[in-house]
Amino acid sequence: MQNGEFEPKLVGFLCRWCSYTGADFAGISRLQYPPNLVPIRVMCSGRVDPTFVVKALAEGADGVLIAGCHPGDCHYQEGNFRAFRRYPLLLKMLEQFGIEPERVRLEWISAAEGEKFARVVSELTETVRALGPLDWKGRTAPREDGVQQGKREVANV
Amino acid sequence: MSKPKVAFYWCASCGGCEEAVVDLAEDILGVVEAVDIVLWPVALDFKLSDVEALEDGEIAVSFINGAVRLTEHEEWVKLLRRKSQMVVAFGSCAHLGGIPGLANAVSRKLIFENKYFRSPTADNPQRVLPRTVSEVDGHELELPEFLHDALPLDEVIEVDYYLPGCAPPPENILGAVQAILAGELPPKGSVLAPDKALCESCPRNESKPDVVRIEKLRRVAFETPDPEKCFLAEGYVCMGPVTRSGCGERCIHANMPCRGCFGPTPEAADQGTKFLSGSAPLFAADDEE
Numbered sequence: 001m002q003n004g005e006f007e008p009k010l011v012g013f014l015c016r017w018c019s020y021t022g023a024d025f026a027g028i029s030r031l032q033y034p035p036n037l038v039p040i041r042v043m044c045s046g047r048v049d050p051t052f053v054v055k056a057l058a059e060g061a062d063g064v065l066i067a068g069c070h071p072g073d074c075h076y077q078e079g080n081f082r083a084f085r086r087y088p089l090l091l092k093m094l095e096q097f098g099i100e101p102e103r104v105r106l107e108w109i110s111a112a113e114g115e116k117f118a119r120v121v122s123e124l125t126e127t128v129r130a131l132g133p134l135d136w137k138g139r140t141a142p143r144e145d146g147v148q149q150g151k152r153e154v155a156n157v
Numbered sequence: 158m159s160k161p162k163v164a165f166y167w168c169a170s171c172g173g174c175e176e177a178v179v180d181l182a183e184d185i186l187g188v189v190e191a192v193d194i195v196l197w198p199v200a201l202d203f204k205l206s207d208v209e210a211l212e213d214g215e216i217a218v219s220f221i222n223g224a225v226r227l228t229e230h231e232e233w234v235k236l237l238r239r240k241s242q243m244v245v246a247f248g249s250c251a252h253l254g255g256i257p258g259l260a261n262a263v264s265r266k267l268i269f270e271n272k273y274f275r276s277p278t279a280d281n282p283q284r285v286l287p288r289t290v291s292e293v294d295g296h297e298l299e300l301p302e303f304l305h306d307a308l309p310l311d312e313v314i315e316v317d318y319y320l321p322g323c324a325p326p327p328e329n330i331l332g333a334v335q336a337i338l339a340g341e342l343p344p345k346g347s348v349l350a351p352d353k354a355l356c357e358s359c360p361r362n363e364s365k366p367d368v369v370r371i372e373k374l375r376r377v378a379f380e381t382p383d384p385e386k387c388f389l390a391e392g393y394v395c396m397g398p399v400t401r402s403g404c405g406e407r408c409i410h411a412n413m414p415c416r417g418c419f420g421p422t423p424e425a426a427d428q429g430t431k432f433l434s435g436s437a438p439l440f441a442a443d444d445e446e
Contacts, residue, residue: 046438050430082438089433096262 008128010037010121011056012065013048017075018110019067025114033118034125037065044068045106046079050090053104057094058136063103063128065120070108080108102127103134161217161338164196164208165247166237168230169257169307170223174248175199177324178220184331191338192217196237208236216241218337220320224250224257225308229301238314245333245349249323249418251310252348256323261306269303319348323418326405350403354422355415358402361387371439377413388414389436399425399432 014020020041026033042048045068053064066087068080083106091101105127107120167175179200181188195216196203219241225231238244249255260268273281289302310316320333333349336342343349356362365387375382375392382388388395388409396417397409404419417428425431 049434051425051427051434054427054430085440086434086437089437090430093429093433 006129006133008036008062008125008133009060010063010065010124010128011061012037012039012067012121013042013045013052014039014065014109015045015068015075015080016041016043018069018073019045019107019117021111022067022109022113022117025111026117027114029114031114031118033121036125037121044074044076044079046074046076046082048083048086050086050093053090057099057103057134060136062131062134063124064105065124066104066106067109067117067120068106070110073110099134100131103131160191160193162195162211162215163192164216164219164237164241165194165199166196166219166221166233167198168221168223168234168251168310169226170248170250171256172199173324174222174250177248177322177327177330180327181331182327184327188331188334192334205233205236208240211240213239214242218243218245220245220247221310222247222251222324224254225310225313226257226304227301228304231304231313234310234314243317243337244310244314245318245320246310246316247320248325249321249420250307251316252319252321253420254307254309255418257307258309265303265305317345318342319420321348321350321401321419322404323416326407328405329403348401348420350401350419352423353402355397355400355402355404355406355409355419359387359397359406359409361385361409364390366390369439370441371436372441374440382412382414384412389439394436396428396432398435399428 012023014023020039023039045066048066053066056064066083068083069075071080071084074080087104087106091104094104095101105120105124107116109117109120165175165178179185194201195211196208196219216237219237221234221237221244223230225234234244246252250257254261269286273279273286274284287300287303289300291298291300318333320329322329325333329349336349351358356365364385369387369390371389371392373392374394377393382391382393389397393414395414397415399421400415400417401419401422408415417432421428421431
């Protein structure tokens with residue numbers, strides 16, 4: 001956080017074959033994009049357990065990007081389809097938790113799409129910046145007296 | 158030597174855990190012989206003052222069931238923690254939040270509105286809501302406050318052991334009590350159930366195909382599952398893959414898929430997301446390409 005302004009912290013799970021290489025390509029091409037995303041290289045977007053996403057959010061990330069090969073291009077034939085099937089359920093679950101689903105994005109980025117990578121990271125950074133800090137701990141941490149302090153509406157009784 | 162003192166307490170619970178203690182049947186006589194029960198609100202008449210009169214740490218073990226939902230629960234469990242050498246979170250609600258924990262998905266305001274105004278059995282034209290303090294004929298009456306969320310026991314006090322299940326099976330309760338009396342306990346903080354997933358001890362595990370492919374999602378409310386086949390392979394949501402075993406597969410034997418009451422296996426940090434992760438790719442979808 002600089003000058004008191006909110007800088008989103010993003011975690012990116014990037015598939016080793018396409019999207020991570022795509023991110024490299026964005027760098028090689030000297031494309032400008034926000035430095036907010038911490039990339040984590042995974043073997044396949046199918047390896048990204050929704051638990052990872054929830055863990056990232058619970059431990060301080062404001063948003064998460066999951067990026068893999070385009071459908072049909074998966075190095076492991078169908079790993080990205082697995083990610084694709086989990087994604088809508090994960091969003092639904094986050095929504096039930098009171099977390100804006102826009103914070104988590106799934107994208108197909110090939111090794112040649114450095115430009116797309118830069119664009120997606122820019123867009124996600126701006127989306128999350130507009131939403132503000134996630135503040136998972138503040139939303140879920142028990143207060144000192146043991147009464148849980150949530151952002152949820154409190155009954156006026 | 159005087160007998161070790163034991164306390165039972167219930168917070169936001171349905172009474173099923175108390176039922177499970179009674180389900181020890183004649184074995185309960187052996188327990189009662191070995192211990193001195195100093196608190197058991199559902200069965201015996203002890204008051205708050207009786208517990209307050211005890212020395213700190215005088216109770217050998219407190220079994221507490223139910224989620225913490227009211228300030229009253231909070232006060233009681235903090236008192237019991239002070240008076241007890243050991244606290245066991247008894248049952249799913251005390252262990253992880255259980256059914257009362259589902260209420261955390263909605264706001265406190267909505268819970269009150271549904272409960273006191275909208276439910277079919279509510280007849281409340283004056284829109285009366287419970288207050289923490291009300292005045293009646295010059296007297297002040299107090300009610301405990303409804304907390305923002307239903308909390309598992311270990312978010313309020315330190316818990317030594319967890320006895321999972323909804324409700325914990327009588328055999329497990331007896332095993333835990335005997336282990337405590339004999340002083341043969343696993344490391345503090347342990348869940349008193351095996352670490353393996355339910356599938357490993359499931360009698361239907363044999364019928365599971367090599368590749369599970371869910372063609373159609375089914376619900377037990379509308380269809381009767383095949384009594385022999387793996388629920389998940391048939392399309393019924395069964396939490397077996399991510400849930401601890403040790404329950405005796407009671408639901409499975411009653412032809413009901415696992416609801417996950419024993420909580421996550423140690424490998425699954427979060428039971429729900431882990432199940433989501435494992436089950437979502439099993440759905441056969443033809444329109445994805």
